Structure formats: structure tokens, C-alpha cells
Amino acid sequence: MLHQAVILVGGRGTRLGALTDDTPKPLLPVGGRPFLAYLIDELFRQGFNDILLLAGYRGDRIERFCQEMLRPGLRLRCMTEPEPAGTGGALRTVSDQLEAQFLLLNGDTLFDINLNDFSTPPLSADGDVLARMALRRVPDTARYGSIVLESSRIVAMLEKGPAGKGLINGGIYLLDRRAVDRLPPSPCSIETDLFPLLAAEGAIEGRVYDRFFLDIGVPDDFALAQSAIPASRRRKAAFFDRDGVLNEDIGFAHRPDQITWMPGARKAVKRLNDAGFLVFVVTNQGGVARGLYGEEHVRTLHRWMQEELRAVGAHVDAFYHCPHHPDHGKAPYRTDCRCRKPEPGMLLQAMAEWPVEPLGSFLVGDRETDVQAAQRAGIEGTLHLGGDLDALVAGILARSGTGTEVETAR
Structure with a gap:
């Protein structure tokens, strides 16, 4: 069974202004606790107990957070890149520590899905599909860019553009380690250098989930997160x-x-x-x-x-x-x-x-x-x-x- 998850936490978070002057965006307080703590909780409760954080900006703060979040049964590690290498470059630096298949999550997005459903069944061993992306249907894709899904395959990833309803990238991926080998030299990005390439080859699946979703990357949504995320954690x-x-x-x-x-x-x-x-x-x-x-x-x-x-x-x-x-x-x-x-x-x-x-x-x-x-x-x-x-x-x-x-x- 799949137990490894990797979280990208190296971004600067410039759209949040002075809030990230000394604090990595994923560690900003939401409802009285670091946003990243919610992601760790969700992964761990669903059985993903080997978690690797890929840090960059203020990596020392992320490393200290790791020590504070340790608990029995959880393997939580932080790797800080020596210089900015992009989301793809960060993955390349730890390729020798990746399982054959693993979850990858954006560190500034909470998408409340059944992660075990998303990762089941595993990607095919023949390499025909190297990635799976969790998608969210929204009334306006303008801020995010949109995803074109045909049957179960993603065939296009469109840049941010005109408003309109559609599918967006939910920030959760299932990756085959062989996909990391397709990345160009650093610095590089999984969003612009890997996923469009896989989409053109028909090698990336998409699954749509209509569940709670929030990206804290802009001030309005960061403010909304202060009440919406703690409220979403209370469950029947x-x-x-x-x-x-x-x-x-x-x-x-x-x-x-x-x-x-x-x-x-x-x-x-x-x-x-x-x-x-x-x-x-x-x-x-x-x-x-x-x-x-x-x-x-x-x-x-x-x-x-x-x-x-x-x-x-x-x-x-x-x-x-x-x-x-x-x-x-x-x-x-x-x-x-x-x-x-x-x-x-x-x-x-x-x-x-x-x-x-x-x-x-x-x-x-x-x-x-x-x-x-x-x-x-x-x-x-x-x-x-x-x-x-x-x-x-x-x-x-x-x-x-x-x-x-x-x-x-x-």
C-alpha cells in the first residue's frame, strides 16, 4: 500500500506581502495553528505516515516545525534545497528517496478528498500513465487556469485567462517516480515543464472531487481560511x-x-x-x-x-x-x-x-x-x-x- 507523501513547501508566497517576510507561506497561522499542520493531520489520519517536506525559503522554520509535529507512527522529514530550483528541481534533488509511487501535494492548498480513493488503484506498472491529478469544479477558473478532461485523461492545461466555470488543478497528485526522470535540468516546474508534457502524451489522469477546497495564496482567501478551515475540520x-x-x-x-x-x-x-x-x-x-x-x-x-x-x-x-x-x-x-x-x-x-x-x-x-x-x-x-x-x-x-x-x- 501507498504510505509516502511529499509536500512542496519551498515557495516565497509574495502575493501575501509582509505576512511572509519571515514565515514560509505554509506555516502562516490559520485558526490558531500553522496551515501545514492541517495537511499533515489529513495525510496521517488516512494512512500516509511517511511524509517528506521539500523546503526552500526559511527552511529552518520548516525543519523546526517538523520536530514539533512528530508523533508515534509518523515519519516526518524536511529537505531544504541549497538554492531555488523550482518545484520540479526540488523533486529531482530527492529522487533517490522517493517510493515507486507517491502522493505529491501543494503546501498552500487544502483539498478535503478521500486520499485513499484518489490513490486506488495504483498507476499502471507499464508506464502508460505516469501521473494522476485531483481536480475541482469551480464557478470561475480565471485565477487558476483550467483543465480539459476527456474521459479520464487530461488533454490540456490552459493558462489563467477569461472567467468561466470549469475544472482546476486541486494541488494533489499521484506520481510514478519515473515521471521525475522526465523533468528538464533545474530550475524547473512540475506545473509548466512536466504536466503539460504528460498531458500531450496522454499520460496523466484526472479525477474530479466536489469537496472543500481552499488555496491560501492570496489575501482574501487567506482571510477566509481563518474561519472556513477550522469549521471544515469538524465532522460527523x-x-x-x-x-x-x-x-x-x-x-x-x-x-x-x-x-x-x-x-x-x-x-x-x-x-x-x-x-x-x-x-x-x-x-x-x-x-x-x-x-x-x-x-x-x-x-x-x-x-x-x-x-x-x-x-x-x-x-x-x-x-x-x-x-x-x-x-x-x-x-x-x-x-x-x-x-x-x-x-x-x-x-x-x-x-x-x-x-x-x-x-x-x-x-x-x-x-x-x-x-x-x-x-x-x-x-x-x-x-x-x-x-x-x-x-x-x-x-x-x-x-x-x-x-x-x-x-x-x-
Whole structure:
């Protein structure tokens, strides 16, 4: 699975005037935190945990930011170019550190898409397509320039020009490392020296996403970002019980070879990812208290499930498990806790750790105790007693009007 992402953070940001006199544009404060922190958060929560920042102007500030953003499970590095080489030149300098395929993002744009959908399936190994670009439909392309898409291939990239609705470059790309070899000597630009070349050869795909999009490169949009971006981070959430909902309940499953996905389970998770929901698993794991397996078995299984989901363009934002039981095992696992459903502890923990909007959030479980936990946490609970989970979730979204909801900025 794809785990590497590269972010271009070397630009000067001259259109923002004095704001970038001593601060790189991606580090400007938005809603009280560096803009770049939002990009890191989005990548990491969706499974991209090897992140490389390509810095230039005030690279020392970017390097310090890297140290401040480190967290368990995240590999975050900064490479500062010795002299300006353009976006293409910056890529060339780190070509030996790039995976065979990787995500590339502009460091001044937030495009709230399902990154696992965008990167699935991988680009073809035969080299027929060397890049994929995320596109956004806007009412006025004048500021950005427009993209001409025929079927799934980008055939032209037009310079900034007359106003009018159309498709624009959303600043997120999937690249084959072989595309970097097509760049001319530095300084060079991926936007002007690589992508038009690939488009002329029919070697770049485009995918359209109608999701929240904002480029902070001009003063008006930077001002808008102060409220729009923090507001866009608050999301509805879907909580799933695990055994009997996502996978068949065989009793105390704790190994990948014991897991059979329920019909429509992975599609349901992806549907929610595409709609912008946070997705959590909340599962009672009394087998730990009984001594049948350990908590590390639970975590290992959940990591395997996550990779299975990512293979179909989906992901779970966090897995929560309760290892306790009131009647079995020994301390510390034998206890009457606040996390074992029907108690709402796991749900409340997720709501405290993530920007969950309770209104419109819901839980799907296969037992009344699941529904009781949801009610105690202040959200809707739905029983799933068999059948296609994706159909159930689609119905929930349709009833709430979320299935066609689109978040937009400019």
C-alpha cells in the first residue's frame, strides 16, 4: 500500500506581502495553528505516515516545525534545497528517496478528498500513465487556469485567462517516480515543464472531487481560511461495532485468518470516507480479560484490517477497544469499567480526541448494548442484523441528506 507523501513547501508566497517576510507561506497561522499542520493531520489520519517536506525559503522554520509535529507512527522529514530550483528541481534533488509511487501535494492548498480513493488503484506498472491529478469544479477558473478532461485523461492545461466555470488543478497528485526522470535540468516546474508534457502524451489522469477546497495564496482567501478551515475540520462521525458488523462474529476473533468481512462492510466505510465522515470502530474485547489473547493481538489485527480497507480506497480513523470484563480475568482487566458497551466510554473518548459533530453522527451495532452506548453518548444507534452493510449506511445517509452533501469554499 501507498504510505509516502511529499509536500512542496519551498515557495516565497509574495502575493501575501509582509505576512511572509519571515514565515514560509505554509506555516502562516490559520485558526490558531500553522496551515501545514492541517495537511499533515489529513495525510496521517488516512494512512500516509511517511511524509517528506521539500523546503526552500526559511527552511529552518520548516525543519523546526517538523520536530514539533512528530508523533508515534509518523515519519516526518524536511529537505531544504541549497538554492531555488523550482518545484520540479526540488523533486529531482530527492529522487533517490522517493517510493515507486507517491502522493505529491501543494503546501498552500487544502483539498478535503478521500486520499485513499484518489490513490486506488495504483498507476499502471507499464508506464502508460505516469501521473494522476485531483481536480475541482469551480464557478470561475480565471485565477487558476483550467483543465480539459476527456474521459479520464487530461488533454490540456490552459493558462489563467477569461472567467468561466470549469475544472482546476486541486494541488494533489499521484506520481510514478519515473515521471521525475522526465523533468528538464533545474530550475524547473512540475506545473509548466512536466504536466503539460504528460498531458500531450496522454499520460496523466484526472479525477474530479466536489469537496472543500481552499488555496491560501492570496489575501482574501487567506482571510477566509481563518474561519472556513477550522469549521471544515469538524465532522460527523460513524461508529461501528466490529464483530458481527464489519466482520463475521465467530467468537473472540484475534487473527487475520479468522476474519471474514461482512457483505458491504468495506464499501460502507469507503462511502463514509467519501462523504467526509470520521469513521471509528468501538469494540468490546472481553477475550483479553479472559486471557484468550492480548491487547497487542487486537492492535495487530486492527492494523491488518486498516490495510485491507486502504486496498479498496477506505480507512478507519481510529480503532477503540475495551479489554475489560466485570466477571472474568484478573486485575487490571477484571473491572466494571466505563468503556465496555453499553457504557459509552469508547465513544466519548473518540469525541474528545477528534473534532466530532454529534448532530448527524451515528453508530451501527448488532446488539442492544451497542445502541444503548450510542444513546448514552448522545448519538443515533442502529441495529444491523445481517444483509448488506453498505445498503444500510446508504439509507442512513439518504435519510439525513448527507449522501449528496458537498462541502465547498471557493
